[in-house]
Amino acid sequence: MSAALANQPPLRARADGISIRDVQMVYRRGVQTTTALAGCNLEIPAGSWVSLIGASGCGKSTLLRILSDIVQPTSGQALLGGLTPTEARAERRFALVSQHAVMLPWRKVLANVELGLEVARVPKAERRRRAEEAIEMVGLRGFERAYPSELSGGMRQRAAIARALTLKPAYLLMDEPFGALDELLRDRLNFELLRILEETKATLLLVTHSISEAIILSDKVVVMSPRPGRITQEIDIDFGHNRSPAIRDDPRFGRLESELRHALGHSMGDEHH
């Protein structure tokens, strides 16, 4: 190996993470076109946690939808562990959790959590074991036989997270997972999610509108701006991975909050912030 190559960062680590390379997304509706993403580049190392934050319409959900193989970018490439989204989906490497938990109302919690495994044709006994493990992890033990209508919004969201976890995804893609919940519950689920991430070692890409949630749940916050959607800033959050609610009292927390507020003000083109 040449000296130049030996000095490169380890390729494997890079390949195991998420890579967004020159991704452009233009939606066409009749004669109207919208550039939802213009030349986005982002590297997310395996096992790290990244949040996307930015004004409405800056392309956050689009980026997640590209990674989860729902839409194809107009140009550029998105890779998860070196695989295209289509390949990663076939290998069930990622799970997507969105704002409103989709539950089948006629199925009990346990059966809803088992759904992904059923689709993956995992045998019944194994399905049950993994679903129970995931239910335990999100703190829903005792509610296995409840129907979704008997759960609170927060519990339904936990069930959706449990369903995602049963597939043991290397990549957890979350689009405003706690957006519909009240502040207190959101806070609690943030720290529960941190514990789950530490246990599963999953790589997290999270879309959020909350500055404090972004700080709590990230190693890096990526600020985006609209028209056309692009990445304007990447802010490192150096709290390490063993976080407790006490990080809010750390003076760095307040500094990061104001840094992010400022970055968001600029990304919206508001010079008064």
Ligand SMILES: Nc1ncnc2c1ncn2[C@@H]1O[C@H](COP(=O)(O)OP(=O)(O)OP(=O)(O)O)[C@@H](O)[C@H]1O
């Ligand atoms: N299917 C679609 N067809 C046409 N335009 C679309 C489509 N989906 C999104 N867009 C447009 O692309 C842009 C980016 O949308 P996207 O939903 O990715 O933004 P976002 O940052 O997630 O917004 P929000 O924070 O409001 O959820 C917006 O201008 C939106 O109107």
